Amino acid sequence: MRRIAFITESSARPDEAMPAHKFFQGTQSRWVNSVIKYMEIRDFPHEDIFFLSHYEQRVIGYKELVEPYPKQKYHPRKNEAIELAHKVMNLILRMESLPFVEIHAGRTFSDPLKQLLDEHNVSYRIYGSGIPLGSKPNYYGDLIEEELNKRKLKEIQREKWQITSMIRxxxxxxxxxxxxxxxxxxxxxxxxxxxxxxxxxxxxxxxxxxxxxxxxxxxxxxxxxxxxxxxxxxxxxxxxxxxxxxxxxxxxxxxxxxxxxxxxxxxxxxxxxxxxxxxxxxxxxxxxxxxxxxx
CATH class of the missing domain: 1.10.1420 (MutS, DNA mismatch repair protein; Chain A, domain 3)
Structure with a gap:
């Protein structure tokens, strides 16, 4: 099954235009940095990763060029989060087949999207749910280590097959x-x-x-x-x-x-x-x- 991922925007952003995956990284964006690293370590297809911005309720492609935009002074309102959730849901429903959805965002966005995903019987996982903001980088660090261990085990298994294939x-x-x-x-x-x-x-x-x-x-x-x-x-x-x-x-x-x-x-x-x-x-x-x- 195809997997797609939605990642929250970061509040600390550069003052120049950059591709989204670089625009939302920074020394003060440890959570988003760790999410992006987790995506990359899994070789997650870039075309299936999207960033979410509450500014004008935008869904932004992984490599899409992002111009600097104003930083919000206040927490997004509920109606704004719902509007963004509907945009995401419309994107999902336009896909040829329903994907598995990864949500790497806080409850402000994940709660309304979760409700819509349930209504349309779309499978999903909310990463880091219930984890305090300051602990999320450590949470993703554990996921990254787990993924590296899986990859190492797969590499070892391939090497074992290589040995058996040599013995003819x-x-x-x-x-x-x-x-x-x-x-x-x-x-x-x-x-x-x-x-x-x-x-x-x-x-x-x-x-x-x-x-x-x-x-x-x-x-x-x-x-x-x-x-x-x-x-x-x-x-x-x-x-x-x-x-x-x-x-x-x-x-x-x-x-x-x-x-x-x-x-x-x-x-x-x-x-x-x-x-x-x-x-x-x-x-x-x-x-x-x-x-x-x-x-």
């Missing part, structure tokens, strides 16, 4: 990226333990990969010494697991010829299996991290 294949590379980009704010996302677990698992994974690389290096040196004909190299070409190695009918004869080198290759396969196990653990840990992020 649950790979060590994704784990490394998550740790690098989000460790500093892990406490905000509730995944401190998850990232600590990932760091440990990733460290073990990288060490196991180094072990495989070193074992392969030793095996290749031995292969170069023992396999002068290339027979063993051809045999090992498509062997990626112990199962594939042992199922081959030529395994026993090859083992008898190149026992030492084949033992090194078997060690490489075992170490590679450890790498795969480590990858699976990381995958499981990443899934737990995703679940923690959506709780």
């Amino acid at each position: 294949l649950q790979t060590p590379q994704e784990a490394s990226e998550v740790i690098t980009n989000f460790s500093n704010n892990a406490h905000l996302y509730g995944i401190e333990r998850n990232l600590e677990e990932l760091k440990e698992l990733l460290g073990n994974y990288n060490q196991k990969r180094k072990d495989v690389k070193n074992a392969l290096g030793e095996m290749e040196l031995l292969l170069h010494e023992e396999d002068q004909t290339g027979e063993l190299e051809a045999f090992l070409q498509d062997k990626g697991s112990l199962a594939e190695l042992h199922v081959d009918s030529e395994f026993e004869s090859i083992k008898n010829k190149y026992g030492k080198c084949l033992a090194k290759f078997t060690l490489c396969l075992i170490k590679q299996s450890y790498v795969l196990q480590s990858e699976n653990k990381i995958s499981e840990a990443l899934l737990r991290t995703q679940i923690a992020l959506i709780k």
